[in-house]
Amino acid sequence: MNYSKILQGILDIGESMLKSGAENFRIEDSLYRMCKSYGFVRYDVFVIPSNIQITVETPDGEILTQIRHIETVSTNFDLLDHLNNLSRYVCKNTPDAKELRQLYLDTMNQKPPHPAVQYIATAMGGIGFAVFFGCGFMDGIAAAIASVVLVIAGNWLGRRESNLLIYNMILSFLLEVLVIFLVRLGIGAHPERIILGIVMLLISALGTTNGIRDLLQRDFISGLINIMNSLLGAAGIAFGIGLAMLLLNEVSFEGAALNRNIIVQLLSCTVGCTGFALCFKIRGRQVLYSSVGAFFTWGIYLLVYHFTPSNFAATLTAAVFVGFYAFTMARVNKAPSTVFLTASVLPLIPGSNLYYMMTGYVSRNREMAITQTNTLLSTCLAIAIGFLIVDVASRYLMATLKREYHIGKQS
Incomplete structure (x- = not known):
């Protein structure tokens, strides 16, 4: 697997959850579950309202760190619900990097209300x-x-x-x-x-x-x-x-x-x-x-x-x-x-x-x-x-x- 892209996909989901109004500890929980499902040897997640950081150790022994800065946050609980379902799917099926990216884009392209x-x-x-x-x-x-x-x-x-x-x-x-x-x-x-x-x-x-x-x-x-x-x-x-x-x-x-x-x-x-x-x-x-x-x-x-x-x-x-x-x-x-x-x-x-x-x-x-x-x-x-x-x-x-x-x- 391309673990760098996998980590990027996991972080994309976490960032969008935070921007949609999710609570910090719930985001951490979702990110930890997704990291665990991909078999990372070690994983550390840090979330505050303006920042997300993840450091993981891959099964190959490689250390990866990615950080996102969050400038603005809104409230979109419909999108948050879809992102939560996506994280559940990821934990259960562990899609590869390409499929994970496509699933994320499909989730983000939900039809807005009238x-x-x-x-x-x-x-x-x-x-x-x-x-x-x-x-x-x-x-x-x-x-x-x-x-x-x-x-x-x-x-x-x-x-x-x-x-x-x-x-x-x-x-x-x-x-x-x-x-x-x-x-x-x-x-x-x-x-x-x-x-x-x-x-x-x-x-x-x-x-x-x-x-x-x-x-x-x-x-x-x-x-x-x-x-x-x-x-x-x-x-x-x-x-x-x-x-x-x-x-x-x-x-x-x-x-x-x-x-x-x-x-x-x-x-x-x-x-x-x-x-x-x-x-x-x-x-x-x-x-x-x-x-x-x-x-x-x-x-x-x-x-x-x-x-x-x-x-x-x-x-x-x-x-x-x-x-x-x-x-x-x-x-x-x-x-x-x-x-x-x-x-x-x-x-x-x-x-x-x-x-x-x-x-x-x-x-x-x-x-x-x-x-x-x-x-x-x-x-x-x-x-x-x-x-x-x-x-x-x-x-x-x-x-x-x-x-x-x-x-x-x-x-």
Whole structure:
């Protein structure tokens, strides 16, 4: 075999998985499995959000090292699902270098969804979470208009700007200006809640949660990178919205208030998460599974909070549920658990806290900044611990069933 080309093909798959939104430890697991299947004597894999490195020793005693630098990352869970299936096929069949390359190219050339799906999905996400945060009918119309603008401006800007802080700042500024003018025209009454529903897709609080989880698993580099990226993204949103408020003399902090009707909360967050699932390019039955997961995740949070009014306890319990739900769905559908986890956990993600934390720092409102920081960290910690509980329980369960779960470095 041409082991250099084989290693290149394995790294191509890992790079595309990372660019599609896969978690670092899942990429490492896939890469280790593929290296093991080809019979490398020794293999070492190192993955962080911006870099992948693999060093292997071939059966002939040759040492090979290849490195990839990752500049930009997006979210395409449909492609990630296909790449995961490809890695399974590679582990089972060990194709030669030429076939591996062709299989990879075929996987990367999947037909994209219709452009209209992006508009519909973003509108569902914006309107759903706007209602979730207490907006009314006219606010929903404003959110729909802003969602269309978000897609158009985001697509245009995304081809020209790779800096997350600047990208979020420009988009947030444009959206805030639009929402303020819509409210002044009588379309909507809660500009802050409207914009918060719209920018939920931009708020990368899941990165903060994953960062804390990485730190708890002693993956310090990935953890710090994920947390810093989340903070930079939130800072861009806060700067953009704050600038628009100051220029248009519309400075107000009414705060996020969830809809008082529990049924409306459940339905609106489910609609919003369905929209985000489509934005993440999840397809087919997996969209339905993500929606069902989001509904029950928020329902469990509300149920626990009703009996034990503790945000930490309710978040922890709901996080354990969604973790096990994603674990189960992943095995039933033979797909990455990330596909089912990301959209289903969105109701728990403290996007509003991350936004108000950065707004507090930008506006020099110390009390707001400290309060929101404490809530943000406790919520992220609860989610991270919930995921860790599921990970530990899953490892013991798979060990009891004598099945491989995650594999690592072999010497």
